[in-house]
Amino acid sequence: MQAKFDNGCWSFEPDPVHLYAFWNEAFTKEECEKIIDVAKNKGLTTGKTVGGGTTDPSRNSDISWLNPTDNLHWVYQRLTDIIVPLNKDFFKFDLYGINEGLQFTNYKAPSGKYGKHIDRNMNMAVRKLSVSIQLTNPDEYEGGDLCIYDGDRAEKMDKKQGTLVMFPSYVLHEVTPVTKGERNSLVTWVTGPAFK
Numbered sequence: 001m002q003a004k005f006d007n008g009c010w011s012f013e014p015d016p017v018h019l020y021a022f023w024n025e026a027f028t029k030e031e032c033e034k035i036i037d038v039a040k041n042k043g044l045t046t047g048k049t050v051g052g053g054t055t056d057p058s059r060n061s062d063i064s065w066l067n068p069t070d071n072l073h074w075v076y077q078r079l080t081d082i083i084v085p086l087n088k089d090f091f092k093f094d095l096y097g098i099n100e101g102l103q104f105t106n107y108k109a110p111s112g113k114y115g116k117h118i119d120r121n122m123n124m125a126v127r128k129l130s131v132s133i134q135l136t137n138p139d140e141y142e143g144g145d146l147c148i149y150d151g152d153r154a155e156k157m158d159k160k161q162g163t164l165v166m167f168p169s170y171v172l173h174e175v176t177p178v179t180k181g182e183r184n185s186l187v188t189w190v191t192g193p194a195f196k
Contacts, residue, residue: 016090016091016092017090017091017092017093017168018090018091019148019150019155019167019171020148020155020157020165020166020167020171021086021089021090021091021165021166021167022157022158022163022164022165022166023082023086023163023164023166024158024160024162024163025162025163026078026079026082026133026162026163026164027075027078027133027135027162027164028162029137029161029162031162032133032134032135032136032161032162032184033135035066035072035075035104035135035186036104036135036136036184038066038070038071038072039064039066039104039106039184039186040064040106042064042065042066042070043064044062044063044064044104044106045062045063045064046061046062046063047059047060047061047062047063047105047114058113058114058115058116058117059113059114059115060107060111060112060113060114061105061106061107061112061113061114061175062105062106062108063103063104063105063106064103064104065101065102065103065104066101066102066103066104066186067101067102072102075102075186076098076102079098079102079131079164079188080097080098082164083095083098083129083131083166083190086166087129087166087190090166091128091129091166091168093128093129093168093190093192094128094192094193095128095129095190095191095192096190096191096192096193097190097191098188098189098190098191099125099191100125100188100189100191101188102186102187102188103186103187103188104135104184104185104186105184105185105186105187106182106183106184107144107175107178107182107183107184107185108178108181108182109141109142109143109178109179109180109181109182110177110178110179110180111177111178112144112175112177112178112182112183113144113174113175113176113177113178114174114175115174116149116172116173116174117172117173117174118169118170118171118172118173119169119170119173119189120169120170125189125191126191126192126193126194126195127169127189127190127191128168128169128189128190128191128192128195129166129167129168129169129189129190130166130167130168130169130171130173130187130188130189130190131164131165131166131187131188131189131190132146132157132164132165132166132185132186132187133162133163133164133165133185133186133187134146134158134159134160134161134162134163134165134183134185135161135162135184135185135186136161136181136182136183136184136185137161138159138160138161140181140182141178141180141181141182141183142178142179142180142181143176143177143178143179143180143183144159144175144176144177144178144179144183145157145159145175145176146159146165146173146174146175146185147173147174147175147176148165148167148171148172148173149171149172149173149174154174169189
């Protein structure tokens with residue numbers, strides 16, 4: 001399909017990349033609670049930025065890494081069954097797969113947060129898509145909004161338990177401070193060949 005513009009440019013095809021996509025009810029309430037139990041039973045450590053360096057003051061959360069060997073093959077398969085069609089419809093990126101595991105993240109009041117950031121860095125696997133799943137019922141906490149930025153404008157993502165949100169890893173985003181209760185999420189990054 002050709003896209004014609006009045007300024008004299010002629011694009012071979014329009015940009016297919018959306019700011020984000022979502023999937024309602026990716027996981028049930030019971031499945032979310034099961035994931036939380038597995039992660040907390042593994043034990044939590046302080047979340048750090050890429051490279052495992054010193055604690056980043058813009059990030060206040062505890063994490064646990066979850067792998068298929070944690071009896072979570074079903075989670076990886078569910079994510080595959082959702083990510084592949086969402087990518088086809090909203091991003092059309094060339095992908096390899098989930099090659100960094102799943103990161104369970106726990107944000108607690110009064111200051112659990114992750115300031116504005118992107119999910120890529122030089123000299124690491126090429127992250128194409130970032131995936132975030134809301135594991136906690138939104139009635140159990142306040143704040144803790146996942147916000148995706150389109151320029152200066154922040155879009156708050158749906159907080160419904162079990163919702164999956166996916167966006168390009170180069171997109172600016174944040175988790176605002178949790179002011180009451182605690183928010184649990186599951187995040188991962190889908191890698192692929194270099195952009196070109």
